[in-house]
Amino acid sequence: MPFTIEHRDIQSKARAGLLQTDHGIIETPIFMPVGTQATVKGIHNQELLNPIQAQIILGNTYHLYLRPGTDILETAGGLHKFMNWNKPILTDSGGYQVYSLKGMRKITEEGVKFQSHIDGSRHLFTPENVMDIQRKIGADIIMAFDECTPYPCEYNYAKRSMHMTHRWLKRCIARFMSTPRLYEHKQILAPIVQGSTYKDLRIESAKYISDQDMDINAIGGLSVGEPHEDMYAMTDVVTDYLPIEKTRYLMGVGLPENILECIGLGIDLFDCVLPSRNGRHGILYTWNGTMNMKNAKWKDDFNPIDPNSLSPASRNHSRAYLRHLFQVKELLAAQISTLHNLSFFLELVTEARKHIVAGDFKEWKDRSIISLKQRL
Amino acid sequence: MPFTIEHRDIQSKARAGLLQTDHGIIETPIFMPVGTQATVKGIHNQELLNPIQAQIILGNTYHLYLRPGTDILETAGGLHKFMNWNKPILTDSGGYQVYSLKGMRKITEEGVKFQSHIDGSRHLFTPENVMDIQRKIGADIIMAFDECTPYPCEYNYAKRSMHMTHRWLKRCIARFMSTPRLYEHKQILAPIVQGSTYKDLRIESAKYISDQDMDINAIGGLSVGEPHEDMYAMTDVVTDYLPIEKTRYLMGVGLPENILECIGLGIDLFDCVLPSRNGRHGILYTWNGTMNMKNAKWKDDFNPIDPNSLSPASRNHSRAYLRHLFQVKELLAAQISTLHNLSFFLELVTEARKHIVAGDFKEWKDRSIISLKQRL
Numbered sequence A, B: 001m002p003f004t005i006e007h008r009d010i011q012s013k014a015r016a017g018l019l020q021t022d023h024g025i026i027e028t029p030i031f032m033p034v035g036t037q038a039t040v041k042g043i044h045n046q047e048l049l050n051p052i053q054a055q056i057i058l059g060n061t062y063h064l065y066l067r068p069g070t071d072i073l074e075t076a077g078g079l080h081k082f083m084n085w086n087k088p089i090l091t092d093s094g095g096y097q098v099y100s101l102k103g104m105r106k107i108t109e110e111g112v113k114f115q116s117h118i119d120g121s122r123h124l125f126t127p128e129n130v131m132d133i134q135r136k137i138g139a140d141i142i143m144a145f146d147e148c149t150p151y152p153c154e155y156n157y158a159k160r161s162m163h164m165t166h167r168w169l170k171r172c173i174a175r176f177m178s179t180p181r182l183y184e185h186k187q188i189l190a191p192i193v194q195g196s197t198y199k200d201l202r203i204e205s206a207k208y209i210s211d212q213d214m215d216i217n218a219i220g221g222l223s224v225g226e227p228h229e230d231m232y233a234m235t236d237v238v239t240d241y242l243p244i245e246k247t248r249y250l251m252g253v254g255l256p257e258n259i260l261e262c263i264g265l266g267i268d269l270f271d272c273v274l275p276s277r278n279g280r281h282g283i284l285y286t287w288n289g290t291m292n293m294k295n296a297k298w299k300d301d302f303n304p305i306d307p308n309s310l311s312p313a314s315r316n317h318s319r320a321y322l323r324h325l326f327q328v329k330e331l332l333a334a335q336i337s338t339l340h341n342l343s344f345f346l347e348l349v350t351e352a353r354k355h356i357v358a359g360d361f362k363e364w365k366d367r368s369i370i371s372l373k374q375r376l
Helices: A045-049 A061-076 A079-083 A095-100 A127-137 A155-178 A199-211 A228-241 A256-264 A274-280 A312-316 A319-327 A331-358 A361-372 B045-049 B061-076 B079-083 B095-100 B127-137 B155-178 B199-211 B228-241 B256-264 B274-280 B312-316 B319-327 B331-358 B361-372
Strands: A003-008 A015-021 A024-028 A030-032 A057-059 A089-091 A105-107 A112-115 A122-125 A141-143 A188-190 A216-219 A247-250 A269-271 A283-286 A289-292 B003-008 B015-021 B024-028 B030-032 B057-059 B089-091 B105-107 B112-115 B122-125 B141-143 B188-190 B216-219 B247-250 B269-271 B283-286 B289-292
Touching (some): A003 A331, A015 A331, A024 A030, A024 A331, A030 A331, A057 A061, A061 A079, A061 B319, A079 B319, A095 A105, A127 A155, A188 A216, A199 A228, A228 A256, A274 A283, A274 A331, A319 A331, A319 B061, A331 A361, B024 B030, B061 B127, B079 B089, B122 B127, B127 B155, B155 B188, B155 B199, B188 B216, B199 B228, B228 B256, B274 B283, B312 B331, B319 B331
Parallel strands (some): A030 A269, A057 A089, B030 B269, B141 B188, B216 B247, B247 B269
Antiparallel strands (some): A003 A015, A015 A024, A105 A112, A283 A289, B112 B122, B283 B289
8 A cells, every 4th residue: 555644634635645666755735736748837946846845746647648759758768867857747538638628629438639739630538548548658646537527517517428438448457557657666547536516426437446446535626617616526525435545536636725725635646736726826834925026016115026025036026026027028927926836736635644643633724725825 | 557458368359357346356257147136146145155156247238227226226336336346347338128118119310319117207318427426336347329320220220329329338438538537446437448249340440449559448239139240250350450459349249159269259248138138038058058947857857956056056956847837937947047047157268268378279169169068
């Protein structure tokens, strides 16, 4: 069993765990920076280690499959070697990306036919070849091929889609079990709970996924536009049914307050483009709330960007300076902001873990969320 | 006298010197990374210190005057504080930039009327207000306002322009001498030799500039499209006339081989956008020649970008990886490449200095230039 729960909160479903991979032990709850195309945008690997202190990053199968392509990745010895990242990696299945290619993809029982957003070339993803591709990419944790339903989603569509996701899961597991790993390290396959915002479907899916007895279980199809209350309600339902002793991954979540709430609902792994993408657009997250660095109000504010940040650039540069960098569209604006946000998201989950261990997670979470939601 | 010559080469005009400023001693010959808008594009200040080991950087008066503007810079306490860079800075006079605004500027004896490239707003640069602006920016070394003639340039235009540059210099000096520094550190004003590619004009200008008895003398109007042989010939002529005991700055030069040749002609300071701008476009400079990282030949070359680079990113990432980053237009491509090139340009001048001190500069330079000129 690669997952050990060290502490369990009494007032919530939060837990502090240790997830073992061949690239190192991950302390959960954890946030995974998104490294879509074999790079976390604007961030050197050295910076992922310090100041960000990332323990695991996420890669996108769809993007990596198109460029550099699985041949290059296989010749390189896998994604870890290709990008020179020696800690754990998780790859998504490509499902979410291909469904986003509206009008350029067709879903059938076999899989998804789609056209590349780069050159319009035609491709097919099936549960089987997505396993093969993720074998070649070689992440420590790989995701089952599922259909991520949009929001809102009609009940019957959500139900049919969920059942197809379950059938695809069987095919994923069969392929995964019958193929060897290509590199020295072990891979873990994680199935995904679907069911849109329907409680009965979520329960059915959670039971089905639990029955597969995989080491990591994921919750997909949330954070796709539904109200936060729905996201919390569905997460709460699903974590009541997923086995307590297995790692739980809530895909694509979210804002700092979403992460804290969902830690309280028993989630261990998070990923989201928010800190990196919004950082590039000038939104900074701090313990005291969010700051829009493009705002003219910062133009002569010579205080540190965030005196409490774990990122030296945020302590040593002024708000006026960062605002200037955004004004003149300098690369360094994105670099400083992404460093800031990812450092903050990792600090957020690290602090959450400390409070779970200390036994005061719930009070701390409720108090923190009030200030996290402010706008500075 | 802020300049001390430690060693003088016997077989060339090269010298190893120490230039004192209130922000530290600069070991010459030195290359100054260009930080146009209060940032060296894609580079954290911490990276300028290590691995790049920059001793002085350059800012552009034209850009800084427009954004963030001199008010903000003055309120910040000058450019050093604004950008959190505690080592020496040199600012150009804005002359080169405003002349580049073809059709949007008019040169008269008074100065240059120009329109902002950002919003078309109208501005006037005069020798006097350019001194005032550079007082507010607060660089350690500031440049006289000159006209940088284009190449080719008709003799009579070059002559008239040179004389106006000389008259403007008198006005710059008068203003500089009659205004106090605004911050604690001292500023040095550097006049600029002009005269296009005409030997007699260059000699006349060099004599005129020498007579002003300033601590740093600059050579402008080269590296503007003329053949390298002309650049070398003019530099050679001018350094025969500029006082040997004063620092010499060749503006806007250049390729690695240009820098080595001009060190041999007695130049101490260099600046150029080449390593940063060309880096962003995929051109890497190494001791063995240049590499175009966008080239498909690197797509499965898993050797380090440059195993001998002082930049860890170039030692730890493969050519295939960097080529991929350029293919997918990732920010990290520019970051790794700029780090690489600036580290290399600083290593280049540091090595040149060692060989000047060791007494074998000329042989080393001639040998190095052969490999520097190769294309890999």
